[in-house]
Amino acid sequence: METLRLIGLIDQFYQPWTYDAYTFVFDEQDPRTGYYTMLALSEDGSSFSQWTEGIYAPGDANDHLGQRVALDELGQAILAAVGARLGASLEEAEPAAATDPSQREAAQ
Secondary structure: OOOOOOEEEEEEEEEEOOOOOOEEEEEOOOOOOOEEEEEEEEEOOOOOOEEEHHHHHHHHOHHHHHHEHHHHOOOOOHHHHHHHHHHHHHHHHHHHHHOHHHHHHOOO
């Protein structure tokens, strides 16, 4: 049975003049490739990429992802869009976890 694991946001980047201007990096890392889980967002917060993986080096500049931005520098619309997308992903995973009491406890 698959266990529901919540992932945490560890970094965020902005690269102007690209389709996916914002890149959010999460703490989930693929053990086979070393790639980190990422989610990209358009400049205006209206569209997301699919969940993806990419190269990320903790503590390094990671210039290929754009300029690092602090969460408090992101506009409320961007933060609301990210929160909504994460909530939708969690809702997609919850039905499977809700059928097994041990999975519900793991999710909390």
